[in-house]
Amino acid sequence: xxxxxxxxxxxxxxxxxxxxxxxxxxxxxxxxxxxxxxxxxxxxxxxxxxxxxxxxxxxxxxxxxxxxxxxxxxxxxxxxxxxxxxxxxxxxxxxxxxxxxxxxx
Amino acid sequence: xxxxxxxxxxxxxxxxxxxxxxxxxxxxxxxxxxxxxxxxxxxxxxxxxxxxxxxxxxxxxxxxxxxxxxxxxxxxxxxxxxxxxxxxxxxxxxxxxxxxxxxxxxxxxxxxxxxxxxxxxxxxxxxx
Numbered sequence: 134x135x136x137x138x139x140x141x142x143x144x145x146x147x148x149x150x151x152x153x154x155x156x157x158x159x160x161x162x163x164x165x166x167x168x169x170x171x172x173x174x175x176x177x178x179x180x181x182x183x184x185x186x187x188x189x190x191x192x193x194x195x196x197x198x199x200x201x202x203x204x205x206x207x208x209x210x211x212x213x214x215x216x217x218x219x220x221x222x223x224x225x226x227x228x229x230x231x232x233x234x235x236x237x238x
Numbered sequence: 239x240x241x242x243x244x245x246x247x248x249x250x251x252x253x254x255x256x257x258x259x260x261x262x263x264x265x266x267x268x269x270x271x272x273x274x275x276x277x278x279x280x281x282x283x284x285x286x287x288x289x290x291x292x293x294x295x296x297x298x299x300x301x302x303x304x305x306x307x308x309x310x311x312x313x314x315x316x317x318x319x320x321x322x323x324x325x326x327x328x329x330x331x332x333x334x335x336x337x338x339x340x341x342x343x344x345x346x347x348x349x350x351x352x353x354x355x356x357x358x359x360x361x362x363x364x365x366x
Contacts, residue, residue, distance in 0.1 A: 156256075158256065158284065159252040159284075159291060160252040160253050160255065189259075191285060191288060191335075191338075192334035192335040196331075196334060220274070220277050220281075224281070224338060227338055228337050
């Protein structure tokens with residue numbers, strides 16, 4: 134009934150790349166939180182979040198990105214966000230999160 | 239000018255917020271908004287639903303979304319029998335949602351004196 138969210142993870146050596154596929158909403162956001170926080174806790178690497186197949190995100194999801202960034206920074210690491218669709222990039226700009234994260238094309 | 243009304247009654251459950259998203263997408267398309275604006279309205283409506291669901295209610299099983307469709311605009315009203323649900327965006331943790339809703343809709347009434355939780359309007363051709 135709710136949108137699906139699939140998360141894949143790839144270890145690139147000096148960073149971990151996470152691929153988000155589907156929708157991050159109030160229903161699927163806990164899955165995202167568990168995954169991102171888990172990766173940050175278990176790895177001393179930068180985190181790359183690939184949003185090529187992310188079709189929707191709400192403020193719950195954006196809040197999880199912010200929480201994950203705080204956690205990563207505490208470990209001296211960073212989060213890179215790439216391949217945002219225009220509708221999602223717009224939300225990053227509205228909320229000012231485009232200035233907080235390193236956003237790559 | 240005639241106004242058509244569609245009402246959606248939803249349980250306070252996260253898994254049903256997607257139903258509100260799908261419903262408002264269909265309605266906004268019917269009004270004649272372009273695809274980007276339909277997406278904006280969908281996002282704004284979902285932000286309000288998220289907040290209502292997060293706050294929840296001990297007195298009511300459902301909240302209601304009222305879509306008022308006119309020729310050139312869509313007004314969305316959120317109501318609940320539980321009148322304690324009112325100023326739902328006052329906390330600091332709602333900051334992201336508030337900025338999204340304000341940016342995407344033309345007119346938003348938070349914390350109103352009226353008999354509803356929140357009202358938001360979007361008119362065709364007034365894209366921000």
